[in-house]
Amino acid sequence: MSRLVKDFIHIKDHTSLDALIENLVAARESLPEGSGAEVKMRGDDVFGRQICISYFRAQTAEEAECDARYANAYKESRQRELDRLQAELGVSSGAGRSRRLRVAG
Known part of the structure; x- marks a missing residue:
């Protein structure tokens, strides 16, 4: 990286x-x-x-280690925010098809 x-x-x-x-x-x-x-x-x-x-x-080894420690926590926080926004907008998965967004990566 x-x-x-x-x-x-x-x-x-x-x-x-x-x-x-x-x-x-x-x-x-x-x-x-x-x-x-x-x-x-x-x-x-x-x-x-x-x-x-x-x-x-x-990237240095120390920077990569730091990024790795926080990468999962960052992804989870983004997913929580996305879930909150989707709930606020009333976006939900319908029968047989999913219209929900998700955090990539």
């Missing part, structure tokens, strides 16, 4: 072009292969400017 991770590089008011290029090259070299990195300029003269580099990386 992949997760979108955003890394921020702040541009100082008086950064030289060479320093900026060095920072961008270092950031590019540290990215995982096939990360699909994107670069965006954000900010303004009042709050400052920054370059935002976002990329995909593999």
Whole structure:
């Protein structure tokens, strides 16, 4: 599983072009292969400017374990909410055919 991770590089008011290029090259070299990195300029003269580099990386074992712990609880909560909404709308299974919705996955 992949997760979108955003890394921020702040541009100082008086950064030289060479320093900026060095920072961008270092950031590019540290990215995982096939990360699909994107670069965006954000900010303004009042709050400052920054370059935002976002990329995909593999999920860590710790993140995967955490997601696995909560995945079933999340699915059950979504099913309870769906059941509540269907009851509120009067959607029920008819004779021989089911019109109820269910949570996928």
